[in-house]
Every structure is written in structure tokens, then in C-alpha cells.
Amino acid sequence: MAITTQIATQEAFETLQExxxxxxxxxxxxxxxxxxxGLGILAIMILISLFAPLLTSYSPTAPNLAQTxxxxxAAHPLGTDDLGRDALSRLMYGxxxxxxxxxxxxxxxxxxxxxxxxVSAYLGGIYDRLMMRFVDLVMSFxxxxxxxxxxxxxxxxxxxxxxxLYLGLFGWTGLSRIVRAQVLSLKNLDYVEASRAxxxxxxxxxxRHILPSAMAPVWVSATxxxxxxxxxxxxxxxxxxxxxxxxxxxxxxxxxxxxxxVSHPVLILAPGFAITLAVVALNFVGDALRDALDPxxxxxxxxxx
Amino acid sequence: MGRYIIQRVLEAIPLLFxxxxxxxxxMNLAPGGPLAIYLHNPHVTQSQLAILARQLGLNQPWYVxxxxxxxxxxxxxxxxxxxxxxPVIQLIGERLPNTLILMSAAFTVALALGIPLGVYSxxxxxxxxxxxxxxxxxxxxxxxxxxxxxxxxxxFAVKLGWLPVAGMYSNFAPPSILELLRHLILPTLxxxxxxxxxxxxxxxxxxxxxxxQDYIRTAEAKGLSQRRVIWKHAFKNALLPIxxxxxxxxxxxxxxxxxxxxxxxxxxxGRLFLSxxxxxxxxxxxxxxxxxxxxLIFGNLLADLAYGFLDPRIQYR
Numbered sequence: 001m002a003i004t005t006q007i008a009t010q011e012a013f014e015t016l017q018e019x020x021x022x023x024x025x026x027x028x029x030x031x032x033x034x035x036x037x038g039l040g041i042l043a044i045m046i047l048i049s050l051f052a053p054l055l056t057s058y059s060p061t062a063p064n065l066a067q068t069x070x071x072x073x074a075a076h077p078l079g080t081d082d083l084g085r086d087a088l089s090r091l092m093y094g095x096x097x098x099x100x101x102x103x104x105x106x107x108x109x110x111x112x113x114x115x116x117x118x119v120s121a122y123l124g125g126i127y128d129r130l131m132m133r134f135v136d137l138v139m140s141f142x143x144x145x146x147x148x149x150x151x152x153x154x155x156x157x158x159x160x161x162x163x164x165l166y167l168g169l170f171g172w173t174g175l176s177r178i179v180r181a182q183v184l185s186l187k188n189l190d191y192v193e194a195s196r197a198x199x200x201x202x203x204x205x206x207x208r209h210i211l212p213s214a215m216a217p218v219w220v221s222a223t224x225x226x227x228x229x230x231x232x233x234x235x236x237x238x239x240x241x242x243x244x245x246x247x248x249x250x251x252x253x254x255x256x257x258x259x260x261x262v263s264h265p266v267l268i269l270a271p272g273f274a275i276t277l278a279v280v281a282l283n284f285v286g287d288a289l290r291d292a293l294d295p296x297x298x299x300x301x302x303x304x305x
Numbered sequence: 306m307g308r309y310i311i312q313r314v315l316e317a318i319p320l321l322f323x324x325x326x327x328x329x330x331x332m333n334l335a336p337g338g339p340l341a342i343y344l345h346n347p348h349v350t351q352s353q354l355a356i357l358a359r360q361l362g363l364n365q366p367w368y369v370x371x372x373x374x375x376x377x378x379x380x381x382x383x384x385x386x387x388x389x390x391x392p393v394i395q396l397i398g399e400r401l402p403n404t405l406i407l408m409s410a411a412f413t414v415a416l417a418l419g420i421p422l423g424v425y426s427x428x429x430x431x432x433x434x435x436x437x438x439x440x441x442x443x444x445x446x447x448x449x450x451x452x453x454x455x456x457x458x459x460x461f462a463v464k465l466g467w468l469p470v471a472g473m474y475s476n477f478a479p480p481s482i483l484e485l486l487r488h489l490i491l492p493t494l495x496x497x498x499x500x501x502x503x504x505x506x507x508x509x510x511x512x513x514x515x516x517x518q519d520y521i522r523t524a525e526a527k528g529l530s531q532r533r534v535i536w537k538h539a540f541k542n543a544l545l546p547i548x549x550x551x552x553x554x555x556x557x558x559x560x561x562x563x564x565x566x567x568x569x570x571x572x573x574x575g576r577l578f579l580s581x582x583x584x585x586x587x588x589x590x591x592x593x594x595x596x597x598x599x600x601l602i603f604g605n606l607l608a609d610l611a612y613g614f615l616d617p618r619i620q621y622r
Binding site for chain 1: 320324334446458463559567579590598601602
């Protein structure tokens with residue numbers, strides 16, 4: 001889905017050429033009720049995961065083999081998992097992993113994608129062709145296959161930071177295409193020409209004059225990208241090629257609970273709905289960003305989603 | 306148009322060549338290598354290893370090895386599985402059709418339901434149907450496919466017992482088309498519903514944008530029925546961006562297929578890929594990388610051609 005949204009945002013922004021005032025943007029954004037709901041959900045989920053040590057006294061990792069697979073009770077509202085760990089505690093700590101992976105890998109992807117796309121468009125000619133051919137090449141492979149292969153190289157059970165790195169390294173190509181299209185449409189505008197005439201160097205022109213106006217669709221796409229990265233991480237965990245099983249991530253919880261799907265469905269439902277809720281909230285925000293930044297959205301396009 | 310098609314095809318060929326280079330490069334980074342299984346064998350001496358490496362051509366520079374591999378690949382020799390010893394092309398030949406069955410079923414469902422639902426949602430904008438369908442598609446889009454698959458298994462296979470939990474054919478009934486279809490339903494839903502949700506939303510917003518244009522108002526002013534305005538005048542133009550999106554969405558079908566096949570024990574290429582990872586079966590991994598990339602390039606080519614077909618204005622630069 002990530003690519004889908006990137007293309008859509010790219011198309012939505014091809015006409016956008018002048019920077020819009022930020023107050024205008026905030027007014028439109030705040031009017032989007034679902035976006036506010038999304039931000040609220042995200043804030044609550046992130047706060048719970050950050051303050052998990054205050055909210056629960058159980059360890060998310062230490063097994064307690066005397067208390068495996070307990071049904072939900074007052075002491076364990078979601079019961080315990082197959083190693084006797086409190087499911088609610090793991091769920092709360094799991095948010096840290098998911099959000100860290102989602103936001104961390106997206107930051108890497110934005111950094112690479114923006115630089116790659118901007119340099120490619122600014123240099124033009126043979127450089128542009130070569131750099132975009134490389135993007136075509138990476139995008140010719142199903143990303144999950146590449147991720148599975150490199151994760152398998154490094155011994156399958158990755159650390160959180162390695163996961164962040166890999167998802168970032170394989171997630172920037174769509175962004176670079178968006179940035180390239182933006183920079184291409186901006187680089188010959190008069191105000192850029194003017195700063196060039198004043199003797200500004202290429203780096204200054206790209207980073208000071210072009211990119212600030214080119215970033216709007218990047219933020220939209222990146223918002224959806226955070227959700228995609230969270231889904232990818234959970235999928236890799238579930239397939240058994242992701243994070244070490246002891247790490248309390250939502251994907252690992254689902255993977256471990258798969259065998260107890262009938263006897264203890266809550267162990268599946270809780271992390272599953274946690275991921276879904278987080279990604280839905282991110283997509284609400286992304287949708288609102290697109291509406292607020294897209295000048296054509298006065299037509300009511302994709303109002304509620 | 307003919308020129309456009311030829312240009313697009315000619316562009317795909319060097320890309321396919323680069324795909325093989327990249328595949329070879331990636332797999333060269335793999336730890337171990339073909340002789341890894343002998344490294345800890347006390348009966349294999351260092352000099353024997355050197356002889357083996359020379360026999361297998363491993364002492365050659367990488368570009369020589371690459372071109373020999375490519376040459377063999379082009380001649381249908383895809384190597385042999387490290388794990389089973391079977392020719393890779395035979396292994397793939399057994400699995401690829403099953404994956405293609407699953408993918409085309411999911412693709413058809415996503416297209417045949419997603420597009421009309423998107424149109425209907427746009428025509429009935431701001432009605433309860435529009436709101437509830439939009440909301441539902443948000444959730445389908447965001448739900449991890451393996452979680453969705455597990456839910457469907459619990460509900461329809463375990464609790465209700467309507468459909469088989471997993472597999473492609475039943476162990477207790479002779480293989481038949483009907484059995485295949487019964488086993489196909491849940492995996493198809495898992496693989497297809499995410500795209501259905503995404504495509505219908507883009508169809509909806511695309512159509513909403515088109516029906517606000519002047520030529521649609523003209524058509525309405527002429528007194529044409531709404532059905533005729535939507536399907537005859539607006540639909541084709543609104544479909545254009547969707548074609549691009551569908552083309553770009555194809556990789557998610559591969560990712561989805563790996564997960565879906567794993568959940569439903571579907572004997573396809575995705576599961577072959579996962580087991581080849583566990584077995585460090587590099588020839589199989591290479592073959593699957595090349596084949597999936599080739600299928601993706603082909604899919605994108607088809608999407609480009611469909612675009613050119615739908616939009617007669619398109620000219621190759």
C-alpha cells in the first residue's frame with residue numbers, strides 16, 4: 001500500500017507549486033475530525049508505551065513458567081502467554097518497538113529519498129537517468145523478498161536497530177520519485193532562477209530554496225510510510241524472520257500466539273487490534289495531511305476517507 | 306501507440322538484465338557460499354576444498370561466474386536445489402502455478418469488487434453507505450494480512466466450519482475444481498481485500514474529481530441519465546490514475562502471497578521461498594528473486610500498456 005499512497009500523493013501534488021502559508025494549513029488540518037481522532041489515538045498509544053514501566057509491574061520479557069497461558073483475570077487483564085508473561089504488559093511495551101521501528105525507519109527513508117530525489121532532479125541528464133534507473137531496479141523486486149533475504153543473511157533474528165536500518169534502506173525509493181517530480185517542477189521557477197543569479201551554490205539552492213516547498217507530499221507519504229513500516233515489521237516477525245522472539249513486539253506476540261488461536265484467542269486479538277488501530281490512526285492523519293496540503297481538496301475529495 | 310508499446314518493451318529488457326546482475330550481487334553477499342556445507346567436515350581437507358572450488362569455477366572472478374550463471378539461466382538451467390537436489394526450474398514449475406492461481410483470484414476479486422464499490426461510493430457521496438464503506442476500507446487497509454487471515458480462520462473454518470482451514474485440496478476428497486475453489490476462498494480474501502479497499506478509495510476520489518469537471522456538467526445538462534454520465538463519460542477518465550496505482554500495487558501481491566501462503570499452507574512460490582531461506586538454499590532464492598522481478602516488470606508493462614490504451618493522448622517522449 002505504501003507505493004500506492006506515494007503515487008497518489010505525487011499526483012495530487014504535481015500542481016502544487018507555491019508554498020502555502022502554515023496557518024492556512026493548520027486551519028484545514030484541524031477541521032478534519034478524523035485526523036484529530038487519529039492524533040489522539042496515536043498520542044495515547046505512544047504515551048502508554050513510554051510510561052509502561054509505571055503502568056505495569058510485570059516484566060515484558062522475563063518468563064514465569066509456573067503461570068503459563070492463564071485466562072484473563074484481575075491480576076492479568078489479558079491473561080498470560082505461553083511463557084507466563086503478562087500479555088497486557090507485553091502489549092504496552094510492544095508499542096515502543098512498533099513506533100520506534102515505524103518512525104525510525106521512516107526517518108532514514110526520508111533522508112535517503114529526499115537527497116537522492118533532489119540530487120537526481122537537480123543534476124538532470126545522465127546522472128538523473130542513472131539514479132532513477134537504480135530506483136527502478138530496486139522497485140523491480142518485491143521489497144519483502146529483499147528484506148527476508150538480508151535478514152536471513154544476518155542470522156534471522158534481528159535487533160530492533162537493525163530492523164529500523166533495513167526497513168529504512170529498502171523504503172526510500174518511492175519517496176525519491178516524489179521528491180524528484182517536485183524538484184523538477186520547481187527548479188526552473190523564477191525565484192529559484194533569481195537565487196541562482198545571486199550566486200547561490202547548488203546545495204544552497206536545493207536545501208534552502210527548493211526543498212522547503214517540495215516537502216509537502218513527502219510528509220503525506222511518510223505518514224503512510226510509518227504505518228507500512230509497522231505492518232512490515234510485524235509481518236516479518238510473524239514469518240519468523242524478524243526480531244528476536246524475546247523482544248516484546250506486537251508481531252512476535254502474534255507469532256507466538258498463533259498456536260493458541262482457538263484456546264486463547266485474546267492473545268491474538270489484542271496485538272492484532274493494537275497494530276490495526278495504530279495504522280488506522282496514522283492513515284487518518286495522512287489522509288488529513290493530504291487534504292490540507294492539496295489545493296484541489298476544496299472539492300471535497302477524499303473528505304472522510 | 307505502436308511506437309509507445311515498442312519503447313516500453315525495449316525499456317523492460319535492460320531492466321531485466323540489471324535485475325539478474327543485482328540478484329547475483331546480493332546472493333554473493335550471502336555468508337557461507339556453495340562450499341559452506343563442507344567447511345566443518347573433518348574429512349574434507351583444505352586442498353580438496355580448493356579442488357572443489359576450481360571444479361565448480363568458484364576461483365573465477367565474479368563477472369565470469371555471473372555471465373556463466375546468466376548463460377545457463379537463459380538456457381533453462383537454473384541450477385539444483387542445495388537441499389533436495391532437484392532442478393530448481395522443476396521446483397519452481399511445481400509451485401509457481403499455485404501462486405499464480407491465488408494471485409489472479411485475489412486480483413480479480415479486488416478489481417471486480419473494488420472498482421464498482423468505489424464508483425458506487427462516489428455516486429452516493431456522504432450517504433450512510435459511503436461513510437460505512439469508507440470506514441471499513443480504512444480498517445481493511447490497515448489490518449495486517451496475517452492477522453486478518455487468522456481471524457478468518459477462527460471464524461469461518463474453526464467456529465463455523467464452513468470452509469477448510471488450510472491447504473489447496475482436501476485430504477479426504479478427490480481433487481476437483483470444487484475442492485480447489487473451496488480452499489481458495491479464504492486465502493483470496495486475505496490477499497485481495499487490502500487492495501480492494503485501497504483501489505476502491507482511489508476510484509472513489511478519482512471519480513469525485515472527474516464529475517466536478519465542466520464536460521460532465523455539459524453531459525448532465527444535455528439531459529443524459531446519471532448512469533450514462535458516470536459510466537460513459539466519467540468512468541474512463543477516472544480509471545486512468547487507478548491503472549497506475551494498480552501497477553504500482555503489484556509488489557504488495559508478492560508480499561501478501563508469502564504471508565497468505567504461509568498462513569493457509571498454500572503450496573506456492575512464497576512458501577518455497579520461506580523454506581529456501583530456512584535451508585539457505587541459494588539457487589532457489591536466486592531463481593525466485595529473478596522470477597518475481599520479471600513478473601513485476603511484466604505487470605508494470607501491462608499497466609503502462611493499459612494506460613496507453615485508455616488514454617489515446619499518450620505519446621512516448
